[in-house]
Amino acid sequence: MKSALWRAGLALALVCGIGLLPWLSRTDPALTVLKARAQDREPTPEVLAAVRDQLGLDRGPLPLLGQWLTGLVRGDAGRSWISGAEVAPDVLQALSVSLLLMAVACLAAVCTAAAVCARTLYRGGRRRPGGTGSAVLAALPEFLTASVLATVVGVHLGWLPALGWYGPRWTVLPALALGLPAGAVLGRLLDDLLPGAFAEPWARAAAARGLPGRRIARQALRRCVPALLPNAALFVVGLTGGAVAVEQIFDIPGLGRTTLQAALAQDLPVLQAGTLALLLLGAAASGAARLTARLLIGPALRDGALSTLHRPTPPAHRTLPLVLGAALLATVALGLPRDPLTVTTDERLQPPSAQHPFGTDALGRDLLARVAHGTLDTLLLALAVSAAALLAGVLLGLLPRLSGPLVDTVNAVPPVLAALLVTAVAGGGPSTPALAVTAVAWAPLATHTAALLQQERATLHFTATRALGAGRRHLLRRELVPAVLPPVVRHALLRLPGVALALASLGFLGLGAQPPSPEWGQLLAENQPYAERAPWAVLAPAALLALLGALAVTAAGGLRRPRPGPRTVEVPVTAAQAPAR
Template sequence: MKTLGRLGVLLALTALIGLLPLVSGNDPALSVLRARISEREPDAAALASVRAELGLDAGPAGVLHHWLVRLVHGDLGTSWVSGEPVARQLVDAFGVSMTLTTAAAVVAVLVMAALVTRTLTRGLRGDATGDRGVVAAALAALPEFLIGSVLLLVAGVHLGWFPTSGWRDLGNAVLPAVALGTPAGAVLAVIAKDAVRNALAEPWVRSWEASGLRRRTSALAVVRRAASVASGQLGLLVAGMFGAAAVEVTFAVPGIGRLAVNAALAQDVPVVQACVLAILLVGVLAGALGTVVQRLLLGPALSDRALAAVAPQTSAPSRHPALVALPAIGTAIVAWGLSRDPYAVDLSARLLPPSAAHPMGTDAVGRDLLARVGHGAVHTAALAVSVTAAVIVIGLLVGLAAKRSSVVADIANALPPVVVALPVAAVAGPGWTGALTAVTSVAWAPLASHARSLAAEQRGSSLLTSVRALGATRMHVVRRHVLPALVPPVVRNGLARLPAVALAVASLGFLGLGSQPPEPEWGLLLAEGMPHFEAAPWTVLFPAAALISLGVGAACLASRLR
C-alpha cells in the first residue's frame, strides 16, 4: 500500500506539472511554434495547426487522459518541439545524470570524511574542545554554480586539466561532480560531527576503553553509530543532487536537469512530464535506500534496547576572538551599505574595482556593490532565517511523530523548490509569498529525517526503559530526555542549510517567481556577476563572501547549542 501511495503521489504531481502550461493562461502552441520556426510569424492558421497536431483542442483533461493511457503502455510520447520519442531523450539524459550523481556522492563522502576525521580522533583522545565546524559551514554556504564556474575557469580553461563542457567520458564528470559534491559533503559533515560527538559520549565507549580494547575497535564502532544517522541524510542529499540543473547548465552536461529546463522554457509538456517523473522516482528510491542502510547500521538499537542514551555534550565551546568579532563586523558592513543607494545607475562607473568611493566596487551598470550587498542582507538573510526557523520546527514535530519514513517526506525531499513554486505562482501570481511557501514546503524533509533518526536512537536506549519503569509519563520522557538530544543537532543541521535556503529563495526570484531585478538580492547579485567573473571578480566574490559569512555565523550560533 505504501508503494502504491508513493506511485499515486508521483503521478499526480507529474500530471500537475505537465498540465501547468495549459491552465496558467499561457498558450503552449505559441511557444512550440516559436521553438520550431523562430522566424515565422505566429498567425492564427499556424497556431490552429499546432493545437490540432498536439491534441490541445481536447483541453487539459484530454491531454492528461492521453498521457496517462500512453504511460500505462510504457509510452512517454513524443516531443512537441523536436518530434523525437521522449523515451530516447530521457534514457540518454538519465544515464548522464546518474553517472554524475554517483560521482558527486563519492565526492560528498570524501569531503565529509576529511572534515569529520579530526573530530573523531580528538574525541577518542578525550579532547573535548569545542568544534564550531567553521570550514564545513563555509563550504556548505558556497553555491554549486559558483564552485563550478571557478573550477571551470581555473582547472578547465587556464590549467587545462579537465574538459570544460559536454559529455564524452568520465573526465567530463570530474569538475561538475566536485562542484555538486563539495557543498553536499559539507552539509553531511555538520550532521556527522554531531553524530560522532554523541556516540563518543555514550557510556559503552568508556567501558570498552577501560576493558583494554584497541582504540581502532572503538573508532570503528563509533563510525558505525554515526553512519546510522549520516546514511539517511546521504540518501536525501543524493536525491537532491540528481538532475541538478544549475551544474548541468554551467558545464553543458546533457543530463536530465538541463533537459527539463530546456523543455520547460519551450513548454514541451511531454518532456517536462517525463523528466519530473524520473527525478521524483530517483529521489524516492534514494531516500528509501538511505533509510534501509540506516536501519542496518543501527541494528539492535531499534529492538533490544541495549544501548545507553546519547548524552548531550556539556563542554563550553572556545571563544576565538575572530569568531566573536565576526557578527559585529558583519553588522557594521550591513549598516554601512544600508546608508548608500543600491539602485543608483552610473554607466560611466561600470565594473570599477574596489576603491575609497566604492569599497566593494561596482557592477555591470555602475551600481555600488556595498549598497547592494548591505540592502540584500535585509532581503536574503532575514527571509532565509525565517524559513529556516519554520522548517526546523516542522522537522522536529514530524520527526518526533514519525517512527519510519513517510511518503510525504520522501516526495517533499525529492521535489525541487521550483516544482512547487510553479503551481503556486500560477494560482497566486509571482511574489515573495509563493517563493517562501515553495522553499518551506520542501526544506523540512531532511530535518524531519534527521530528527526521526535521533528519536529512533533514543527510543532504543536502556535509560528510557528505566525511566518508563519508574512511572515517568510520555510527556516527561519527551520533554526531559528526547528533546534535549534532538533539538541541538537538528538546529545545527538547519542552520548549516541556511545559506542553501537563501540561494533557493533567490533562484526562484531569478526565475520570475519571487524577487525581480533590480532588487539587491544576494542570489541575483551572484547571477548578475557571473558573466563578468574573469574581468571583474569582485562582482561575485563579495556576494559570495556575504553568503559564506551567513553560513559561518550560523555555525557559530549553532555551536553554542548544547
C-alpha cells in the same frame, strides 16, 4: 503496504499536478510550444489552432493525462511536444548522465565529510569548537564553485576539461562543485554525533581493554552513520535533479537540466517522465537508506539497547560569533547610506578603492551599497523561511509514518520546478520564492528529526522511563524533544545560507523580485560573466554568503542539550498502584 499506497498516491498526485501545469498557469500551451519550436514564427490564430489540433490540446488536460498514463503502462512515455521524438530514450539517457555525475559527486562528498570530522575521529571524540572552514564551504553556492573551477582549473590551468560531456575526465569538475558543499553539510552533521558515540559504554570499555583507536573509530562511525543515511538519500536525489545550474555551466545533458527546460517550454510529456524518474529514484534511495540503517544497527532498534548520542558538548566559541556578527552588521551599516541603483558608466568594473570599498559592477553601481541593501531583504526572508521550515520539519518528523513518503515525494521536486508550480497556482510575485523554498526546505529537517527520533526511542533510558509508567506526553516533552531538537536546530542554521541563496536565485529566474533588486543571488548571477576580468564583483556577495554560513555554524554551537543533573522520573500513580496506608 499502507506506506507503499501512500507513496504511490503522492507520486500520482504530483504527476497529475504537473500535467495540469499549463492550464493552472492560465497560459496558452500552444503559444508556449510554438515559441519553443520557432521563436521567429508569427503566432497567428491559424498556426495556434494547428498546434492545438496536433497536440490534442482542444480535448482538455484530463484526456491528455489519461492518454499519457495509459501509454506509460505499456512502456510508452509519449512524444515530445517540441522535437517530436520519443520521450523515454531521451529521459533514460539524461538519467544515466545524472547518475554517473551523482556517483562521482557522492564520492567527493564522502571524502569531504571524512576530512571535516577527521580531527574528532583522531582525538577519540574530543571535539574542539571550530569548523568555520566547513561552514564556509557548505555556504558557497554550487554555481559559483562551478564557475571558479571551470575558469581556474579548466580554462587557465587546463588541467581538466571545463565544457561538455565526453568521458570520465569531464565528470571531475562538476562532481567537485556538487560534492564539496554536500560533503561539508554531511560532515558537520556527523561531527555533531561522534562525541556521543565515543562516550557510550562500549567505547569506554574498548578503550580500557586497550583496543586500537582506529578500531574504536570505525565502530563509532558505524554507530553514527545510520542517523545520517536518510539525509544522505535526500542528497542523492538532490544531486541528480537539483544540479540544474552546474549542468548548465558545464553543458551537461543531465536530468535536472532536461526537466527544467521541459518545464519552461511546457513540454509536458518530457516533464512528466523526468519527474517520474526522480520520484522512482527518491523511493529507491530512501528504501536503500532504511535497509542499510537496519543492517548497521541490527536488532538494537527493536530491543531498545541503544544509548543516546546527544550528550553535552564542549562550550562553543563565545567571541567568534560576536566578531562575525559585528563584521556583517558593519558591512550593512556602511552600505545602507549609499545608493545601490545609481549607474555611473565611466566607473564600470572599478577595483576596490576608498570611494568604492567593494568596487563597482558592470554598470558602475557601488557593490558595497548593493550588497548591504540586499542583505536586509535576503537575510530577513531567509530567516523567516528557515523558521517555518524548521517548525514544519520538526512537527512532521515526529510523525514518521506520515512524513516519510511525503519527504520522498517532495525531495524529488527541484526547487525551480516547485517555484513553477507555485507560480502556476498562486501567481508570480515577491512571495513566490518564499513559498517555493518553504515547500521543499522542510524535508531534510523532517528526515533528520525522524531518524534521530527512531534511535532515541531505542535508548535504554527511554525504555526504562516508559517501563516505569511514563505517559506519551511526558516521554515526548522530557526525553525525545530535548534530545532531538538541538541537533535539528543546528542543522537548520547550517542550511540558512543555502536558503538565502535559493530565494535569491529563484528571483533571478524571474519567479520573484526583478532587477535591479540587489538580492545576493542576482548579484552573483549578473556579475558571474565578469568573474575573470573583475573578480571582486563576485567575491563581494560570495564573501558575505560565506560570512553568513560561518556565523550560523558558530552560533549553532551554543545550542546544546543541557548537561543533565540528578533527577527523578515523576510517574503518575494510579489508585490501584498506591501503597496501602
